[in-house]
Amino acid sequence: MARIEDSGGTATPQLQVGTPGAGGLGRRRFVRYLLGFSIVSSLAMIVTPIVGFLIPTRTASGTEGGRVLAGTLDALPVGSGAVVAVGAKPAVVVNTTAGIKAYSAICTHLGCIVAWDGPANTIVCPCHDGRFNPTTGAVVSGPPPAPLTPLTTAVEGNDIYIVTG
């Protein structure tokens, strides 16, 4: 350890760095800082991959881009609707007078799955009776705070596709 040497040969006592009152960083304290730094950096090294591992990947529950066959025009005449699976997520497809419309079937209120209510000509959420307009997805009545998320559809011949990604 460095020490402040007595240069004059006088009676000035030698001052060790770290002696209380010398104003420097004490040896004991320096070693303690070093040890603390080592422990913290070791923990960081171990915890970083663990935390990273625990964070779910964005694609974990998502669906890959592409087209999913949602039904046929024969099975879905004008004025009817159905809930179909698009990958792991449900979608509601309705054949309206304005054409084929599809929305995410997850209710914007509390996440229940909506259904097609033919007689009332609305999309209905069975949990709290939220109702949506089949042509626009807008809320007609009930507690949902936002319209259903629209999905892109494509009709080829008799087949109805939902385009994702």
Place this chain on the structure above:
Amino acid sequence: MTAGAKSEEGPGGVLGWVENRLHLAPFIGALLHVRIPANAKTFYLGGITLFLFGIQVVTGTLLALYYSPTPEAAYESVLSITSDVQFGWLIRSVHHWAANLMLLFLVLHLLRIFVQAAYKYPREITWIVGGGLLLITIGFGFTGYLLPWDQRAYWATVVGTEIAGDVPVIGSSLLLLLRGGAEVSEATLARFFGIHVLVLPLLLGGLVALHLLFVHQQGLANPSRAEARPGRVTAPQPPDKLKPFFPDYILDEVIAWYAVLAGLVILASLFPAGLEPKADPLVTPEHIKPEWYFLAVYQLLKLVPETVGVVAPVALVMIIVLLPLLDRNEEIRPRRRPIALGLALVLLVAMAVLTYFGGRV
């Protein structure tokens, strides 16, 4: 409260708050403040094995959060862990390498105890419990190997369980019990997964606690002097030179753990755990081989009749586990135990040769 009074009462702050309620200081003191022979040479092998087990518990728990133990999903979930999940390749590769190193260090620890004759009086039970730990660790390797459900995993398990089926008398029942049916199937995967993540960790944890308790009760063996036996008259000897277990020995041990952790990360980064094509019960791939620690048995089975090839390793393991009861020689100095060390050397060379030839394609 004065500063002097505070230091007499023990630590302040959170530690003091807990201590005032639980009075753990004497217990922790009794665990840590023991003295060990100054000439004890453990090479930290047992502690490293314990450290690696700790790594297996952490990484294994993490892997179980993403792993699906069904034939339809197992392979894809391992693939996803390896390629999609952040640090997934690292966690999986560290689990893979720590498993291998754990067995390696366990065997080195066993050899150290054998050469120093630390299994003799009064430590016979500690050795036998250690033998149990060896068997459980091999069980970990065997059951964990199937979980990725790739071709290598599947067919190594088919062959491995088939070998168990050749054990005399109980073979067919053992085969059925291991596989949970006639073939390696969904039932086998569920069984191996349950054993790997639940049964074996609990067993190993319990036996490790016993093992450490015994070591604590008996202290480390002095490699240059046999323990005095009760009722024996021996020449008076100067007392052992001792050194503190804490912090002297523990500090060295932690440094060894750091070195192993560094080695582990390097191995996992340079040689990450791979994945073969998904298991196909209708196609056996060419040159299917087990893990390195089963290669000697694998090669032996090529050379001798099946029953011999199965019975010989089982008998050998039993001899190793029960060694303190079989070896009644009280001498501990290696030079005075030529037969024991000679036999061990022959066995090691034989296993090394079998492993070498077993590993060649």
